[in-house]
Amino acid sequence: xxxxxxxSKKYGKAEVLNVEKIDIPTGQSFGLVGNNGAGKTTLFNIxxxxxxxxxxxxxxxxxxxxxxxxxxxxxxxxxxxxxxITYLTPEEYFDFIGDxxxxxxxxxxxxxxxFDEFFNGEIVGKKKYLRxxxxxxxxxxxxxxxxxxxxxxxxxxxxxxxxxxxxxxxLKKIIKxxxxxxxxxxxxxxxxxxxxxxxxxxxxxxxxGAVVKDIETSEATLxxxxxxxxx
Ligand SMILES: Nc1ncnc2c1ncn2[C@@H]1O[C@H](COP(=O)(O)OP(=O)(O)OP(=O)(O)O)[C@@H](O)[C@H]1O
Numbered sequence: 515x516x517x518x519x520x521x522s523k524k525y526g527k528a529e530v531l532n533v534e535k536i537d538i539p540t541g542q543s544f545g546l547v548g549n550n551g552a553g554k555t556t557l558f559n560i561x562x563x564x565x566x567x568x569x570x571x572x573x574x575x576x577x578x579x580x581x582x583x584x585x586x587x588x589x590x591x592x593x594x595x596x597x598x599i600t601y602l603t604p605e606e607y608f609d610f611i612g613d614x615x616x617x618x619x620x621x622x623x624x625x626x627x628x629f630d631e632f633f634n635g636e637i638v639g640k641k642k643y644l645r646x647x648x649x650x651x652x653x654x655x656x657x658x659x660x661x662x663x664x665x666x667x668x669x670x671x672x673x674x675x676x677x678x679x680x681x682x683x684x685l686k687k688i689i690k691x692x693x694x695x696x697x698x699x700x701x702x703x704x705x706x707x708x709x710x711x712x713x714x715x716x717x718x719x720x721x722x723g724a725v726v727k728d729i730e731t732s733e734a735t736l737x738x739x740x741x742x743x744x745x
Pocket of ligand 1: 550551552556
């Protein structure tokens with residue numbers, strides 16, 4: 515369970531986030547949508563203790579994220595390319611993250627083999643540094659690294675952005691497989707309403723930092739969101 519409790523974030527006088535309460539049960543696939551600047555990345559950054567909230571606290575499996583690092587052992591995330599070590603090749607990076615996650619090189623190789631289709635021959639074995647990969651291919655590497663070591667919580671900020679259509683479809687499959695046994699909690703933000711409604715059982719809409727909708731996904735959700743954002 516992830517508990518977001520009276521979280522707010524101010525920069526100077528500008529309040530960019532103000533969320534009263536969101537409980538995300540273990541195993542839920544949770545989608546966060548909202549226009550540019552709505553506060554999605556800010557919320558994920560607070561959840562990952564990358565920025566401190568002005569008020570409130572977030573707990574991840576009963577661990578207050580800015581009081582202990584324990585949650586890092588079971589949480590995988592990819593927010594942006596700053597998560598990559600760009601002077602490494604993808605193979606070196608995966609070995610490094612794998613090592614942090616208690617995986618040896620053979621474990622890492624076995625794990626990566628499941629992503630051959632997702633990588634589409636563009637990530638491993640190319641003798642390129644991460645910094646020389648395209649934006650989309652960097653994202654693929656970051657997403658896969660976030661899944662290493664069987665995380666119980668996975669947080670992905672705009673994972674579909676910059677990916678080609680084939681890879682977006684493959685990523686949806688990966689996310690659905692992750693969540694099908696309802697043990698892994700997956701949080702995804704997206705501007706793509708079709709993808710997010712397809713992979714998430716719950717959608718929260720942020721507007722100017724506040725929750726304006728909290729929807730259990732149904733067949734009507736995509737239309738509801740489209741009409742909301744069309745206004
Ligand atoms: N370091 C900062 N200083 C001042 N304002 C900031 C800072 N970081 C973020 N903001 C502001 O906080 C607000 C929320 O930004 P955030 O990146 O969380 O939005 P978002 O919903 O992820 O947007 P997008 O869809 O464009 O990625 C924006 O108005 C942004 O300008």
